[in-house]
Amino acid sequence: METYKIAPHAAWRRVEDEIVVLDLNTSVYYSLSESGARAWELLAESLPVEKIAERLTEEYEVSAKAAERDVRDLVGELRQEKLLLASRG
Numbered sequence: 001m002e003t004y005k006i007a008p009h010a011a012w013r014r015v016e017d018e019i020v021v022l023d024l025n026t027s028v029y030y031s032l033s034e035s036g037a038r039a040w041e042l043l044a045e046s047l048p049v050e051k052i053a054e055r056l057t058e059e060y061e062v063s064a065k066a067a068e069r070d071v072r073d074l075v076g077e078l079r080q081e082k083l084l085l086a087s088r089g
Helices: 034-044 049-059 064-080
Strands: 004-006 010-015 018-023 028-033 084-086
Touching: 004 034, 004 064, 010 034, 018 034, 028 034, 034 049, 034 064, 049 064, 064 084
Parallel strands: none
Antiparallel strands: 004 084, 010 018, 018 028
16 A cells, blocks of 8 residues: 655644645745645555545545545645655555
């Protein structure tokens, strides 16, 4: 199962219904709302992508297939921005 961890240079905080992330290396801010924010919190717990998709399916009105696709898309974007790293073991 694929697991990830938040990059050490990514400072983040929940602000009401969103997650605000600051890349300390580039000083760029990112904002994730609703289900993206929830996915970020679950990624921070080092849950596998499949478990995150399962939780989002339970918490939001979304199919399992759509949830997994959305989580994988988010992971891809976060990895491209170097905010998320593959977790070892």
